[in-house]
Amino acid sequence: MGERGWLAFALVASLTACALGSSAERVVSLAPALTRMVVDVGAGDRLVGVAEHDAAAPEGVVVVGSMMAIDRERLIAVRPDLMVHMGVMGATGGHLEMVARRTGCSVVGLGYPEGVGDVLRLVARYPDEAERVTVGSLVDREAAAVALRRSLEGRLAAVAERVAGVDRPRVLLVFGVEPVAASGPGTVLDEMLALAGGRNALGEAGGPYQVLDQELLRKVSPEAVLLLLPNAPELVAGDARLVPWERSGTPAWREGRVWLLNHPEVLLPSTRMVEVVELMARRLHPALFEAGASDE
Structure with missing residues (x-):
């Protein structure tokens, strides 16, 4: 988006005590x-x-x-x-x-x-x-x-370089499970996934945030699912959070590629997003990050 819009407004209600040109202490x-x-x-x-x-x-x-x-x-x-x-x-x-x-x-x-x-x-x-x-x-x-x-x-460039040329799986970026809600194209998470060596399973169509029922899950048919759930407990056998994928029978479920990313700030568009990109890349392409893997 460049300079368009993202910093297009700055509402300055009062400059009596703190002008924007000075440093804020509180x-x-x-x-x-x-x-x-x-x-x-x-x-x-x-x-x-x-x-x-x-x-x-x-x-x-x-x-x-x-x-x-x-x-x-x-x-x-x-x-x-x-x-x-x-x-x-x-x-x-x-x-x-x-x-x-x-x-x-x-x-x-x-x-x-x-x-x-x-x-x-x-x-x-x-x-x-x-x-x-x-x-x-x-x-x-x-x-x-x-x-x-x-x-x-x-750090982002290092990840992008490491995953360059790899086969990019179609990944569903899920931030809600009841109902299933996923991040679509044109979002920070979508770009983070691309840097980590994946493709958004929702493609380039639709809105930035989408709700999917079982029919849509089967149609989208993701090859991997990343559950982006801050501070969530680890997945266990019989976990209710796995039910939608078991019912849909998508490739992600059949191949055991439904993963949890429970970084506390996994959904924040902020400086810790780099840690999340690194976690995504390690999940999607573990062989590239194993001990002794070439950095070249």
Whole structure:
């Protein structure tokens, strides 16, 4: 997507206490993906508030509600000078503006990334790129953010090089099992799968998120299934999460290629996505990552 849209809006409710050109010292992150970026660029100690169910939040950071229901009093109590969120906030945005007026802080909205490159550009800006707000610039960690982006790009390139030329199985990226819900084309997960040496079983048609019944599962007929379920317990014999695949009798089930990826941040479009790409590649192409496998 490049520069289109993903950072197209920055809602600045108030610049009284914290102009965008200065560094935020007390940050509230209302998106777990942004929380992870703040932590990974070395500014986790500046987080004073997060939304609930934030797997990336450092221990002890105050929970100020959810994306749908902000606790305004708790938010005011943590005295933020910057509140940052991802995507469109809807009605919740009005609550943030009210808190911003009361506290004199800034509210910055960053567009939801549509690809791996968008995620990396959200972390840091290289000197030859157009001016834009990044997580690194917001917390005055631009050098660390640039170094992090280069490291992540290097790791992704290493995976892509290792799987170059391999037979790419048709993989269903499942993030819900009752009903079966899968990630389609044009998503961050779809691009991550391609980097890991797979093809999306949903092809290039349909929406980014699709629900599949048994008939559709048989039609899609994936050769492998990745269950992307954060912190889920390991699969066991008779596991209810395996029932849809057993019933559908797809190649993935017949060949024993239904796998769980339970990385805590497996669904976050953030800096830990590189770990997930590496896990995907090891599952899909284990022989390429065995001890002693050639790096050439």
